[in-house]
Amino acid sequence: MTPIVVCTVGSPCLDVMAMSVEKYTNVPFSVTFGNKGNFGSDYNEAMRQMFEVHDEIIIANDDIVLTPKSYEMLMDD
Secondary structure, three states: OOOEEEEEOOOOOHHHHHHHHHHHOOOOEEEEEOOOOOHHHHHHHHHHHHHOOOOOOEEEOOOOOOOOOHHHHHHHO
């Protein structure tokens, strides 16, 4: 299954997102905490690390909440 990857600096919404991923999917969920001071650089590093392990990933913002059909729709897209 394609993992969901988030890069954040500590969003208060992250716990809710993690709960929705756990409840509605059976996929790995990876959070990278940015530290380069540049959002784009942090996300690029998170993606680089994940592509070393996975052929494809879903990049998500840290303030989304999945619904029962979200993952399926993302994969169809």
